[in-house]
Amino acid sequence: MQLKVQPLNIKVGKYKVVLNSVDAKELGVNEGDRVRVRDHDSLTAIVDFTEDMISPGMVGLYHEVQEKLQREWTETVDISPASIPKSAQVIKKLMNKQKLTQEEIYLLVNGIVDESLSDIELSAFMTASYINDMSDDETEWLTRAMIDTGEKIEFDTHPVMDKHSIGGVPGNKISLLVVPIVAANGLMIPKTSSRAITGAGGTSDLMEVLAPVEFTASEVRSMTEKVGGVLVWGGATNIAPADDKLIRIEYPLSIDPHCQLLASIMAKKGSVGADQVVIDIPTGEGTKIKNVQEGRKLARDLINLGERLGMNIECALTYGSSPVGRTVGPALEVREALKVLESMEGPNSLIEKSTSIAGMLLEMGGVAIKGQGRKVAEDTLRNGYALNKMKEIIDIQGGDSNVTSDDINAGEYTHKLTAPTDGYLIEFNNKRLIEIARLAGAPNDKGAGVLIHKKRGESVKKDQAVLTIHSEKEYKLKSAVKSAQMNSPIMIEGMLLERVPSYKEL
Numbered sequence: 029m030q031l032k033v034q035p036l037n038i039k040v041g042k043y044k045v046v047l048n049s050v051d052a053k054e055l056g057v058n059e060g061d062r063v064r065v066r067d068h069d070s071l072t073a074i075v076d077f078t079e080d081m082i083s084p085g086m087v088g089l090y091h092e093v094q095e096k097l098q099r100e101w102t103e104t105v106d107i108s109p110a111s112i113p114k115s116a117q118v119i120k121k122l123m124n125k126q127k128l129t130q131e132e133i134y135l136l137v138n139g140i141v142d143e144s145l146s147d148i149e150l151s152a153f154m155t156a157s158y159i160n161d162m163s164d165d166e167t168e169w170l171t172r173a174m175i176d177t178g179e180k181i182e183f184d185t186h187p188v189m190d191k192h193s194i195g196g197v198p199g200n201k202i203s204l205l206v207v208p209i210v211a212a213n214g215l216m217i218p219k220t221s222s223r224a225i226t227g228a229g230g231t232s233d234l235m236e237v238l239a240p241v242e243f244t245a246s247e248v249r250s251m252t253e254k255v256g257g258v259l260v261w262g263g264a265t266n267i268a269p270a271d272d273k274l275i276r277i278e279y280p281l282s283i284d285p286h287c288q289l290l291a292s293i294m295a296k297k298g299s300v301g302a303d304q305v306v307i308d309i310p311t312g313e314g315t316k317i318k319n320v321q322e323g324r325k326l327a328r329d330l331i332n333l334g335e336r337l338g339m340n341i342e343c344a345l346t347y348g349s350s351p352v353g354r355t356v357g358p359a360l361e362v363r364e365a366l367k368v369l370e371s372m373e374g375p376n377s378l379i380e381k382s383t384s385i386a387g388m389l390l391e392m393g394g395v396a397i398k399g400q401g402r403k404v405a406e407d408t409l410r411n412g413y414a415l416n417k418m419k420e421i422i423d424i425q426g427g428d429s430n431v432t433s434d435d436i437n438a439g440e441y442t443h444k445l446t447a448p449t450d451g452y453l454i455e456f457n458n459k460r461l462i463e464i465a466r467l468a469g470a471p472n473d474k475g476a477g478v479l480i481h482k483k484r485g486e487s488v489k490k491d492q493a494v495l496t497i498h499s500e501k502e503y504k505l506k507s508a509v510k511s512a513q514m515n516s517p518i519m520i521e522g523m524l525l526e527r528v529p530s531y532k533e534l
């Protein structure tokens with residue numbers, strides 16, 4: 029069917045076209061089906077419907093379709109129904125608990141990278157992976173396919189160090205300390221991170237407060253060779269490009285399926301040619317890993333996958349039931365991390381966790397003797413070498429290296445949550461805390477987040493502030509406060525947990 033083109037200059041991140049329902053009916057396609065768009069060139073696109081925006085006889089071409097076809101909008105294009113791509117059929121197999129072959133997994137990952145799968149299919153893939161985990165072989169193939177469909181960095185010198193966290197604990201800003209400590213000791217650490225997945229700020233969201241994080245793979249390589257380390261967003265690099273497209277689906281579902289987590293982390297490490305990697309596994313109530321047994325099992329899976337891919341992995345099971353440090357949300361977290369770099373002043377949980385993990389890397393990289401890594405890491409913080417290295421990293425990424433912790437501003441709209449009674453703080457609900465920070469605007473509004481005045485086990489007096497919610501927008505603050513008041517993230521010892529009424533009162 030020949031249809032007149034209506035250009036839609038909107039980027040939707042996919043090959044999509046809009047049809048009027050009259051033409052769609054004539055073509056026999058429904059919303060979410062695919063059509064072949066033929067001009068000088070051709071491509072397969074996903075169908076959207078509308079009654080108002082597109083008149084009968086016309087087809088709306090979103091930016092990506094126009095760009096790919098490199099066409100002028102005055103022309104007509106030929107539209108015909110197209111079949112479901114093979115990659116979508118692979119997702120059905122996973123949903124039906126059938127094992128996938130290596131070839132099918134490569135087909136699937138290619139489909140993710142070339143945008144031929146719809147968000148509905150991708151979220152079915154994510155949900156199927158959540159319910160039916162992949163085998164070790166399938167997970168290895170998934171990881172390899174994610175590496176092979178992107179650019180790889182090959183450094184001339186080794187070892188290449190790396191660090192990653194599985195996430196899940198609020199306030200986990202440690203990469204901002206670990207990377208400069210390791211690089212300041214002469215090791216290379218090309219750190220690529222994701223944005224937030226289940227949290228209120230991933231390391232890339234945080235680093236973006238200080239400097240740009242979007243670079244090509246060759247820029248990552250040359251910056252790392254110059255200053256020893258970087259803190260960049262993996263999603264911008266074309267390094268394991270499938271990863272960010274899947275994380276975009278995980279974020280609203282707030283899930284991180286086991287096989288996806290393994291592949292996502294290890295693909296990022298494999299793509300930068302890492303040899304020695306430490307993986308932080310926050311463990312405990314309210315995290316992705318409920319207890320030490322589960323943590324050990326995940327550690328084994330990560331170590332085994334690393335071995336299959338030729339990387340030496342060590343894992344750190346870390347305390348995750350309570351936030352790391354006293355801040356959650358990009359600007360607040362960056363301020364706290366910079367303060368530690370500047371003066372070693374800051375919460376113990378942050379300093380101890382960062383120096384422990386940096387210490388493991390220093391030992392693995394051969395610049396600290398066994399058992400001395402943490403001490404070397406602490407010295408690197410104390411003598412200011414880590415701060416200087418962080419300034420070099422900020423500078424090379426195009427930020428202002430003169431920035432200090434005092435320059436970092438949190439959102440101006442604030443609300444204090446106070447203790448309803450005297451007592452000890454016995455409960456800190458990680459998930460609620462993240463939800464509140466997200467409602468306040470994190471991670472996209474950098475100034476949004478939560479400042480923690482009192483942590484688990486600390487005493488509070490009635491009406492004393494326990495948390496301050498920060499937001500850049502008044503209306504976002506209001507919804508965060510409303511949510512916090514309806515379902516508090518804190519519990520003070522001695523408080524009534526719940527009153528369950530009798531039938532008479534119902």
Ligand SMILES: O=P(O)(O)OC[C@H]1O[C@H](OP(=O)(O)O)[C@H](O)[C@@H]1O
Nearest residue numbers: 193195196221222225226227230231
């Ligand atoms: O949002 P949740 O699921 O908590 O965690 C995601 C964060 O965890 C990892 O941190 P890092 O790169 O090791 O610092 C990821 O890269 C991402 O920044």
Ligand SMILES: O=c1cc[nH]c(=O)[nH]1
Nearest residue numbers: 194195222288289292
């Ligand atoms: O990078 C990451 C971190 C945690 N989970 C993932 O899926 N990817």
